Amino acid sequence: MSALAQTSWRPDGASDPLATRHGLIGAPVSRIDGPLKVAGQARFAAEVSMPGLLHAGFVYSSVARGRIKAIDTAAAEALPGVALVMTHRNAPRMKPPALFGTTPEAAGASDLPIMQDAEIHWNGQTVAVVLAETREQAEEAAALVAVEYESLPAVTAFAAAKAHAHPPESVLGEPAVLEIGDAEAALAAAAVKVDLTFTTPRQNHNAIELHAATIAWEGDRLTIHDASQLVTMTAATIAQVFDLDPKQVRVLSPYVGGGFGGKCLWDHQILGAAAARLAGRPVRVVLSREGVFRLVGGRTQTEQRVALAATADGKLDALIHTGVAAMTAHNACPEQFTFPARHLYAARTFKLVQQVAEMDMLANTFMRAPGESIGTFALECAIDELAEKLGADPVAFRRGIEPEKDPTSSHEFSTRHLNEAYAAGAERFGWAKRSATPRARRDGEWLIGMGCATGTYPYYRMPGGAARITLTADGRARVAAAAHEMGMGTATVQSQVAAERLGLPLDRVSFALGDTELPPSPVAGGSNQTAAIGAAVIAAHTELVKALLKLAGNASPLAGLSTDEVEGRDAGLGKRGDAARFESYASILRRAGRDEVTVQAEAPMPLELQKWSMHSTAAQFCEVRVSESTGEVRVARFLGSFDCGRILNAKTARSQFRGGIVMGLGLALTEETLFDERSGRIVNATMAEYHVPVHLDVPEIEVIWTDIPDPRTPMGARGIGEIGITGVGAAVANAVYNATGKRIRDLPITLDKLL
Amino acid sequence: MRFSINGADHEIDFDIRTSLLDLLREHLQLTGTKKGCDQGACGACTVLVDGERINACLALAVQYQGRAITTIEGLGTPGHLHALQAAFVEHDGFQCGYCTPGQICSAVGMAAEARRGVPSVVTADLAATQIALDHDELRERMSGNLCRCGAHNGIIDAVRQVLAREAA
Numbered sequence: 001m002s003a004l005a006q007t008s009w010r011p012d013g014a015s016d017p018l019a020t021r022h023g024l025i026g027a028p029v030s031r032i033d034g035p036l037k038v039a040g041q042a043r044f045a046a047e048v049s050m051p052g053l054l055h056a057g058f059v060y061s062s063v064a065r066g067r068i069k070a071i072d073t074a075a076a077e078a079l080p081g082v083a084l085v086m087t088h089r090n091a092p093r094m095k096p097p098a099l100f101g102t103t104p105e106a107a108g109a110s111d112l113p114i115m116q117d118a119e120i121h122w123n124g125q126t127v128a129v130v131l132a133e134t135r136e137q138a139e140e141a142a143a144l145v146a147v148e149y150e151s152l153p154a155v156t157a158f159a160a161a162k163a164h165a166h167p168p169e170s171v172l173g174e175p176a177v178l179e180i181g182d183a184e185a186a187l188a189a190a191a192v193k194v195d196l197t198f199t200t201p202r203q204n205h206n207a208i209e210l211h212a213a214t215i216a217w218e219g220d221r222l223t224i225h226d227a228s229q230l231v232t233m234t235a236a237t238i239a240q241v242f243d244l245d246p247k248q249v250r251v252l253s254p255y256v257g258g259g260f261g262g263k264c265l266w267d268h269q270i271l272g273a274a275a276a277r278l279a280g281r282p283v284r285v286v287l288s289r290e291g292v293f294r295l296v297g298g299r300t301q302t303e304q305r306v307a308l309a310a311t312a313d314g315k316l317d318a319l320i321h322t323g324v325a326a327m328t329a330h331n332a333c334p335e336q337f338t339f340p341a342r343h344l345y346a347a348r349t350f351k352l353v354q355q356v357a358e359m360d361m362l363a364n365t366f367m368r369a370p371g372e373s374i375g376t377f378a379l380e381c382a383i384d385e386l387a388e389k390l391g392a393d394p395v396a397f398r399r400g401i402e403p404e405k406d407p408t409s410s411h412e413f414s415t416r417h418l419n420e421a422y423a424a425g426a427e428r429f430g431w432a433k434r435s436a437t438p439r440a441r442r443d444g445e446w447l448i449g450m451g452c453a454t455g456t457y458p459y460y461r462m463p464g465g466a467a468r469i470t471l472t473a474d475g476r477a478r479v480a481a482a483a484h485e486m487g488m489g490t491a492t493v494q495s496q497v498a499a500e501r502l503g504l505p506l507d508r509v510s511f512a513l514g515d516t517e518l519p520p521s522p523v524a525g526g527s528n529q530t531a532a533i534g535a536a537v538i539a540a541h542t543e544l545v546k547a548l549l550k551l552a553g554n555a556s557p558l559a560g561l562s563t564d565e566v567e568g569r570d571a572g573l574g575k576r577g578d579a580a581r582f583e584s585y586a587s588i589l590r591r592a593g594r595d596e597v598t599v600q601a602e603a604p605m606p607l608e609l610q611k612w613s614m615h616s617t618a619a620q621f622c623e624v625r626v627s628e629s630t631g632e633v634r635v636a637r638f639l640g641s642f643d644c645g646r647i648l649n650a651k652t653a654r655s656q657f658r659g660g661i662v663m664g665l666g667l668a669l670t671e672e673t674l675f676d677e678r679s680g681r682i683v684n685a686t687m688a689e690y691h692v693p694v695h696l697d698v699p700e701i702e703v704i705w706t707d708i709p710d711p712r713t714p715m716g717a718r719g720i721g722e723i724g725i726t727g728v729g730a731a732v733a734n735a736v737y738n739a740t741g742k743r744i745r746d747l748p749i750t751l752d753k754l755l
Numbered sequence: 756m757r758f759s760i761n762g763a764d765h766e767i768d769f770d771i772r773t774s775l776l777d778l779l780r781e782h783l784q785l786t787g788t789k790k791g792c793d794q795g796a797c798g799a800c801t802v803l804v805d806g807e808r809i810n811a812c813l814a815l816a817v818q819y820q821g822r823a824i825t826t827i828e829g830l831g832t833p834g835h836l837h838a839l840q841a842a843f844v845e846h847d848g849f850q851c852g853y854c855t856p857g858q859i860c861s862a863v864g865m866a867a868e869a870r871r872g873v874p875s876v877v878t879a880d881l882a883a884t885q886i887a888l889d890h891d892e893l894r895e896r897m898s899g900n901l902c903r904c905g906a907h908n909g910i911i912d913a914v915r916q917v918l919a920r921e922a923a
Contacts, residue, residue: 034844035836037852038859040787040827047786135781136772208791208799208903209853257789257853258903289792487850487904655847659905687796687901694898696877696891698907724905 016538017567019646019709019716024496024506026707028651032492032511033255033485042255045227046212050282053214054083055135056272057142058287059128060294061120064680065154065360068118068127068147075144076130081137085145086129086275091115094241094274097265101172101332104464105236105246107265107523109297110330110363114241114267115274120149121330122362123156123680124294126267129275131283154360156680158301158326161357165324168334168356176334178342178408181349183309186318190309193318194385197305198378198745200729202326202673202682203666204298205367206692207486209257211292215272216282221248222273228253229263229484230523232464235516237265238273254514256486260663261366261525263486266296293685298673300326300335300364302374306382310390314400316347321379327356331363336371340379340456340726343615346403361680366525368663369722372457373729374747377667380453380730381745384737388436394452394734395422395431395619406613414608414712417643418454418617421706425641426452428704429621438741446625448636449739455618455640455727459531459710459718461606462522467536468600469498469544473589475571476508479540481533483513484524487659488721489652490533496649497534497715501541503568519600527719530648534714535603541568543599548573548585551592557581608712616644616718620661622731626739631751633669633736639702644723646709646716653720657703660724666693667725668732669748756820760785761829775819776800776811779826787827787856791901798900801857801864802826808864827856830863838920839863842913850904858900862914865896866921888918 018025036042073085084090094116097108112121120127128145132138155161167176187193214225222244228234228251235249242249256263272285287295304323311317325335338352367373387397399419405412426432434450435441441448470478479498483490491511499509512518522532545563552558558566558573558581566573572584589597608614623637640657647653670691674684684690709716729747736754737743744753758765760783769782776793779785779802791799793812800811803825831837839859842848849855869886877895878886886892893911902910 030844031847033852034849035833035840037849037855038827038836038840038843039831039833040789040856041833042852043786044789044853046790047780047784049784134770134773135777136770206903207851207853208789208797208901209851210790210792256851258851260903286790289794289796487852489850651847652850655850655904655906655909658908659850662905662907663903686794687792688794692901692903693905693907694901695894695907695911696898698894698905700890701908 015711016714016716018497018500019711021500024500025715026647026650027496029492029496029506029649030651031489032495044209044255044257045214045225045253046284046286048214048225050214050216052281054131054133054279054281054283055138056275056283056285057130057132057138058126058291059142059145061123061125061127063120063149063151064123064156066120066149066151068120069150070148071128072146073128076141079137079141079144081133082141083131083279083281086278087127088115088117092274092277094270095243097237097241097270099332105233107230107233107237109264109266109365110328112330114270122360124362124682126271126295129271131275131279154680155358156360157677158357161326161359162324165355165357167354171334171336171354176354178352179350180408183318183320183349183351186349187307187309187320190317192310192389193308194382194389195307196382196385196745197303198381200302200374200377200747202298202301202675203367203671204293204673204690205260205262206687206690207258207260207262210287210289211268211296212286213269213272214284215276217277220244223250224269224273226251226253226269227256227263229256229259229486229525231484231514231516232482232520233523234265238270241270242273251516252514253484256484259486259524260368261370262296268295289687290685293682297363297365299367299370302335302337304337304378306378308382308386310386314390314392314397316345316401318349319345319347320351322351322353324355324357326359326364328361328363329358333365333370337375337378339371340375342408343406343613344454344456345401346407350408368660369457369725372726373667376453376455376726377729377747380727381733384734385743395426398422398454409613411611411613414612414614415645415708415710416617417706417708421617421641421643422619424704425619425621425639428702429639431621434738438738445627445629447628447739448623448625449735449737450623451731451734451738452619452621453727453730453734455620455723457527457616457723457726459614459616459713460526460528461531461535461609462526462528463605464520464522465532465536466519466600466602467533467540468519468598469540470596470598471544471585472596473586473594475504475586477502477504478510478512479537480512480518481536482516482518482521483533484529485513486524488529488656489649490529492652493530493648494533494537498537501568504571527721530717530719531714532603538714539601539603540599543601545573547597547599548588551594551597552583552588555591556583556588558583612712614712616642616723618642618723618727620727620731622735624732624735624739626736626754631754633749635665635699635732637699640724642705642723643708644705644720645713645718647705647707648715648717654703656720657724658701660722661701661728662693662698664725664728665697665732667747668729672748756817758820758824759822760824761826771817773816774812775814775816778816779811785826785828789853789856791854798861799854799857801861801900803860803864806867808861827860830859838917839913842917846909846913847906848909848913849906854900854902858902858910861897861900866918
């Protein structure tokens with residue numbers, strides 16, 4: 001094998017030809033499902049009608065830890081329309097769900113038993129489910145369930161939990177503690193250094209679609225119309241909970257009204273299925289917005305320390321990033337905030353330590369760029385502070401600490417063009433106009449400042465994905481994978497990829513998804529779905545070409561060619577580089593007497609990740625206006641400059657980058673889930689009191705990208721769902737400093753902190 | 756009880772506690788109108804009543820008998836999109852599509868408010884009869900419709916383009 005062969009993700013040694021091909025790849029194609037969505041015709045989980053449907057009402061615990069002493073359901077049961085009240089006393093026996101990460105198909109958000117005993121583990125846990133003919137009856141009945149608790153001492157204060165903080169066994173398979181050299185000694189000896197503490201609050205995904213499921217049993221077969229970003233894993237885990245064969249559980253989720261890590265498997269789907277089984281009727285679960293806060297975890301709170309030591313010539317002598325994240329004893333989501341520091345900058349010594357502190361609370365979970373979003377807030381604010389101490393421009397300072405190889409793993413980067421992203425972004429944003437001195441620009445009461453920060457997110461490609469292609473004699477292709485559409489434009493982008501590969505016009509290709517009857521898919525998480533499904537489509541396409549060459553036989557102009565020698569073009573197969581040797585799909589199938597040919601294949605294992613350090617990076621630029629009278633921060637301008645490999649659809653990609661940035665503006669300025677440390681109860685469980693950015697908070701956001709293909713990935717692309725949010729918190733905080741001279745190291749940057 | 760929805764009459768009986776939103780979604784299968792909070796905080800359930808935008812989750816259905824109710828289904832269909840619906844597709848003014856029907860209905864109602872000279876919190880001259888829907892006005896007037904995917908730029912671009920075309 002050649003050197004290239006050893007370095008490519010494809011077993012045959014070549015990069016994906018689509019990494020550099022023009023045509024449909026990269027084109028700003030409008031969403032294929034757009035007309036359905038804007039007309040209100042896309043069908044979401046709560047919108048499936050079924051005869052005899054019962055509606056569920058939920059009763060939530062009001063204590064953080066303890067047990068149910070008494071539960072009186074008589075008044076609820078006596079109401080007209082109530083079919084049943086399910087509590088731990090009559091719930092079907094169910095196994096605790098296997099915890100996410102313990103097996104490839106485990107989706108459990110925690111491994112606590114669900115309604116199997118009287119134990120209470122968090123304030124908000126479901127203690128009863130009411131089923132009634134109408135939603136109004138279910139909610140009234142739920143309010144009539146009377147519960148008496150025996151409270152037990154609970155850890156609901158972060159400070160108390162932190163006293164018992166410890167490193168978890170691993171952080172998503174990475175060591176919790178990573179040290180190179182003696183960073184503390186280097187810090188102590190340094191002339192120029194910073195040693196800073198940052199705090200970040202709890203946050204909730206708050207997708208606009210409420211968590212919902214429409215659930216029906218037919219004997220021992222269970223169908224769940226879910227809002228899910230992991231249909232295959234949900235089916236497997238629900239089967240495990242109810243002791244069924246995974247084939248007996250079908251999960252459908254063609255459209256998800258926003259996910260961001262929150263639309264996974266939580267108690268409500270399992271309780272809905274249990275109640276439906278008990279009632280012998282189909283059930284619709286639609287959590288209230290409060291219910292989403294009670295039952296679906298969010299991003300956890302952290303306290304982080306970043307300490308940096310500089311050499312006289314502007315290099316890093318020590319990079320220390322340590323800290324604690326609140327977690328529970330029953331989940332595995334340590335909020336990997338030290339991950340950016342593992343890959344971003346060259347330093348002589350490193351000390352990276354992640355700790356967790358167990359609390360009695362709802363299991364926290366993945367929320368858009370778990371770890372990287374808030375890890376870059378701490379790291380990138382500290383870099384800004386160190387650059388200032390050195391009298392260096394923060395962009396130039398970062399250029400000086402750009403590593404040649406991954407600084408902690410020593411792997412080569414697959415590609416990395418952060419410097420180019422910074423250069424392009426700085427020029428476009430007008431960074432040169434920034435004054436290094438804070439409070440140098442004002443417009444009346446408004447102080448104006450500019451800030452920048454690095455964003456970063458890893459390339460992942462989860463194993464376990466497969467795809468099916470059916471090619472028909474009329475020159476159309478139907479591509480299918482279980483997969484998920486929650487706004488990424490999955491069907492659109494995968495149709496572009498398949499059409500380009502097949503050599504078909506886009507309108508001849510369809511892409512079906514969101515159904516476990518289709519070939520399995522990994523979670524739509526870790527920004528991995530486009531690469532994971534793309535790799536499966538490549539594998540299926542290779543199988544299709546094999547099948548077509550076989551069908552073409554000796555009478556074809558393609559006779560004697562191998563799969564590697566041909567490509568899809570002009571609605572047929574042709575020899576690469578030889579326009580003359582070609583046969584159309586229609587001709588091949590007609591001659592073989594076939595109406596269609598169907599193939600299915602699995603994506604190869606993601607071995608590229610073992611060899612390369614694979615990360616996307618971004619340069620984020622922000623201009624803020626801060627009122628000197630009120631401390632109010634307005635984001636005036638924002639620009640994100642991204643290095644994420646090949647961009648597959650310029651229109652949907654721009655939207656995804658912007659979407660991440662908007663959520664980053666919320667993280668920076670307004671978002672905070674308020675956790676009452678006395679009771680362990682979330683007290684702002686509404687959209688009115690949890691403040692996501694609204695239209696007036698969002699300026700025109702400019703997005704540019706390097707568009708340099710990554711030769712180690714399918715299509716040359718790396719995922720883009722999460723990187724947008726990374727670095728935004730620090731870019732805003734650094735801009736606020738430039739405007740006001742105040743360093744705010746505690747998110748969100750609300751006006752009280754600036755007065 | 757009789758309702759006029761998208762020009763069609765519906766005669767239906769239901770629990771009088773039912774919200775207009777649940778009437779549409781659960782009883783009439785008009786699920787284009789979305790439920791995001793059920794508390795009047797997100798705008799996903801925005802519909803038009805006699806041309807004015809309201810949050811259907813805060814409306815008691817029985818009070819809306821005999822009123823002209825328009826939902827997203829009444830504005831256009833996938834084959835015959837309303838100008839705003841088409842502009843949302845063109846400008847990618849959505850990702851997941853869940854807040855989208857509410858955004859579009861809200862934009863229709865918002866444009867009518869501006870034509871009537873209704874001021875907003877960013878209107879400089881409260882006595883003005885002609886409101887110019889500039890970038891700030893549009894963003895302020897659409898701020899009652901939350902979008903979590905972050906499609907704000909595309910939404911405002913879509914609305915601005917359609918209003919500009921109408922004005923021309």
